[in-house]
Amino acid sequence: MAWMQGTKSFVLREGEIQAALGFLSWWDEIDESAHWQRGIYYTLCVCYASVSLVALVQLVRIQLRVPEYGWTTQKLFHLMNFIVNGLRALLFALYKSVFLIKPQVLAMVLMDLPGLLFFSTYTLLVLFWAEIYHQARSLPVDKLRPAYFASNGFMYFTQVCIWIFIRLGRSPVSVKAAKLFFSGWLCHRNLLCLLLDKMFCACSCRSGQGCRY
Known part of the structure; x- marks a missing residue:
């Protein structure tokens, strides 16, 4: 009797696992569908073009x-945002066309370059707020830049x-290392955006203007 109950429980768990895998198979369908990929890429193109x-x-307004005032930090930030997006x-x-570029490292350079410029753009924003903070506290700003x-x-x-390393190595390990580094970029970018959002909200609240978000 206990053996039959255990077998039934195992069958139910196996069925639940298969159902969960079936539910997650939608990603495989999207990944293999040229129609879905085209729609996603063009939607992202429109979104980034709008932000740019x-x-x-x-x-132009500033x-x-x-x-x-010439090229201030604020103007440089908007210029770099325009270029990145x-x-x-x-x-x-x-x-x-980008996916067909040979050698593969050149395609990776083109795809990774916006991430690097994004890092420069938002560290420039951090520099901007750091300079404001140091000037408000009468602290030296010569080491910030x-x-x-x-x-x-x-x-x-x-x-x-x-x-x-990828160009000289030409091995799957080097490509995986590059993808790992790029994944780190994504995590850092998201954390940086969240940190900046909290900082802007705190600054707005302290100035008596209320939170902007």
Whole structure:
């Protein structure tokens, strides 16, 4: 009797596992569907192009309002946002051609470059707020920009070393290492965005304007 109950429980669990796998099979269908991929890539292209256009409009508005200040940190931020999102929109629009580029490392350079520029863009935003904080506290700001350039230089140097390793190695291990590094980029980018959102919200609340989000 106990053996029959155990067998029945095992069959039920196996059925639940198969049902769960069947539910998750939708991703395989999307991954293998050229129609779905085309729709997703073009949708992302439109989204990134829209963000790029907004950044360009903001840059033009600031330039027309205060042209006498030259290239400030705020203007550079909007310019880099325009470049990053415009480049991503272009890559998504031409995704078929990008995937066919040979050698493979050149395609990886094109796909990884927006991520590097994104890092530079939002560390520039961190630099902007760090300078405001230091000036409000009457603290020296002479070490902030060197720290910005040093951190960006380190990340670019690391990425270039990975590209060279992939080009010279030509092995699946090097490609997996590059994908792992890119995954780290994604995690860092999301955490950085969340941190900046909290920082902006805190600054707005302390200034008495309320939270913007």
